[in-house]
């Protein structure tokens with residue numbers, strides 16, 4: 001392991017950091033509206049199957065590369081599969097692109113959190129809320145300021161290092177995040193009419209499960225677990241040798257899935273409690289619909305909710321930021337402060353473009369979730385499943401049973417599943 005690259009000082013820190021990377025806007029903002037668009041519980045069932053049969057093995061494959069080499073994406077691939085070294089650059093570019101556009105949406109959550117602190121949502125009607133959102137998202141100054149502030153917070157945590165920055169922030173914030181979401185779920189379930197939302201989440205409508213819905217479930221599971229762009233690889237390279245990769249992976253998937261479902265129960269009952277609100281409203285659900293519902297539940301509810309969104313977004317953005325920083329530290333031998341500054345400045349430029357130009361934003365989102373992530377995941381599973389000798393990979397697995405299941409899934413199920421969604425998404 002390169003000297004001075006840092007490490008997580010306990011398995012708890014590693015699991016919290018990985019769960020922090022996984023749990024983010026994808027869980028709170030994307031998962032509920034995807035469930036809304038693709039048939040409620042039927043989508044959740046497919047999502048669970050994808051997470052277990054495809055995403056978890058991809059997690060192991062990616063994490064294995066980081067943990068066994070103690071290096072970030074580029075170095076790990078160079079060491080294990082030199083001919084695939086260039087794919088490491090794809091990871092770094094992908095993480096950089098995602099950091100930039102993700103921080104724009106992260107900025108909205110910071111903006112909304114500050115607004116809620118000032119009581120800005122009290123007595124809000126649906127029309128007003130739509131207006132607030134469109135005014136915010138079309139005000140260049142406000143969007144840029146919020147994005148810049150969010151990116152600065154991200155950079156500050158990464159600057160503090162793996163143990164004292166990322167590890168410590170995640171260890172404190174992740175448990176708090178669970179408490180906050182549970183509070184919102186309880187509040188949301190106590191609303192009149194909430195049971196329609198619960199039914200919606202629990203009653204499967206299989207007629208809406210077409211190929212795009214299944215591809216969306218796998219894509220969402222990948223996005224939610226931060227797979228395919230080196231976040232898992234980099235964080236696992238900071239794990240202590242004696243900590244178990246399989247246990248860490250299972251905890252991460254478990255926490256991420258529980259959190260996504262909790263977020264569904266925080267959002268859907270609230271949406272259904274108000275006549276005329278649409279569960280499939282899409283991206284605007286969190287920023288337009290929920291402020292209206294939550295502000296009716298007392299002044300503190302929006303504060304807790306948007307703080308949860310902000311914290312979830314931050315623990316995710318630091319993981320993408322760190323992928324690029326760790327490459328500069330490992331391969332370019334830069335000191336952390338210099339690496340952080342360079343990434344910060346570059347992300348300020350691309351992120352500002354995303355904030356100002358919706359077409360750049362959509363292009364980044366499309367490239368990241370349809371091309372980069374699937375490509376990276378495919379490379380990781382091919383290297384761990386086909387290229388490397390079995391005994392090499394076997395060493396990171398304490399149980400022979402788990403290893404043989406992993407081996408089968410990573411060799412056959414993952415590549416087929418990943419290629420099919422890539423094709424479905426591009427058609």
Ligand code: TRP
Nearest residue numbers: 022024025026027223224226316
């Ligand atoms: N998983 C995070 C979320 O659900 C976002 C995220 C972090 C991510 N790192 C990533 C998404 C890497 C794709 C790739 O919000």
